[in-house]
Amino acid sequence: MSFLREKCTQYAVTDEHDLIGFSCGDKDLDEFFTNDCFYFTKQLLGKTYCYRLNEDPSKVVCAFTLANAGIRVNDLPNSRKKKIETNIPHVKVMKDYPAVLVARLGVSKHFRSLHIGSDILSYIKLWFLDPYNKTGCRFMIVDAYNEPTTIAFYEQNGFNTVFSTEQQEKDYRHLESDIPLSTRLMYYDLMRTVEEYM
Numbered sequence: 001m002s003f004l005r006e007k008c009t010q011y012a013v014t015d016e017h018d019l020i021g022f023s024c025g026d027k028d029l030d031e032f033f034t035n036d037c038f039y040f041t042k043q044l045l046g047k048t049y050c051y052r053l054n055e056d057p058s059k060v061v062c063a064f065t066l067a068n069a070g071i072r073v074n075d076l077p078n079s080r081k082k083k084i085e086t087n088i089p090h091v092k093v094m095k096d097y098p099a100v101l102v103a104r105l106g107v108s109k110h111f112r113s114l115h116i117g118s119d120i121l122s123y124i125k126l127w128f129l130d131p132y133n134k135t136g137c138r139f140m141i142v143d144a145y146n147e148p149t150t151i152a153f154y155e156q157n158g159f160n161t162v163f164s165t166e167q168q169e170k171d172y173r174h175l176e177s178d179i180p181l182s183t184r185l186m187y188y189d190l191m192r193t194v195e196e197y198m
Contacts, residue, residue, distance in 0.1 A: 013048040022060040024106035069101035099139035143183040
């Protein structure tokens with residue numbers, strides 16, 4: 001059993017009071033969960049959820065924001081397009097594939113090393129499968145921080161980079177070669193979870 005399932009309860013974040021005291025120790029993520037996630041919700045751009053500790057509901061263990069997104073394969077180089085479409089029947093090939101964007105994911109600095117980030121990703125994978133998948137969603141995507149530990153975390157959870165090199169991704173994003181790439185676009189095919197659990 002996971003820590004989240006055994007000791008926590010999920011809540012939808014509805015106002016500024018829901019995440020008071022939450023910090024994952026990353027300035028950008030903390031700023032988002034302190035201020036920006038409420039704007040995203042009000043503007044229907046994303047929905048934030050959190051898990052609170054059952055024995056002390058004032059303690060937020062983790063928070064994550066989801067949004068609708070897609071993978072536009074027509075804009076990708078052929079090798080990348082084939083990589084994404086490899087398990088999609090030819091008759092179902094499309095220009096865009098529906099995806100859920102994990103816009104932000106943060107684990108409280110007080111609850112590290114409990115595999116909570118992986119538990120959240122597993123939960124989201126199952127949440128977007130039938131019968132819960134309300135609109136159809138083939139992929140999960142994330143713009144992961146371009147840091148070895150972050151990339152490795154997502155790879156350990158079944159995600160792949162869309163582009164095999166940073167230069168390919170810079171070209172796709174129309175960035176100059178000398179500009180550092182702060183994030184890497186990564187994806188997970190939800191059909192893998194269907195095959196594992198269904």
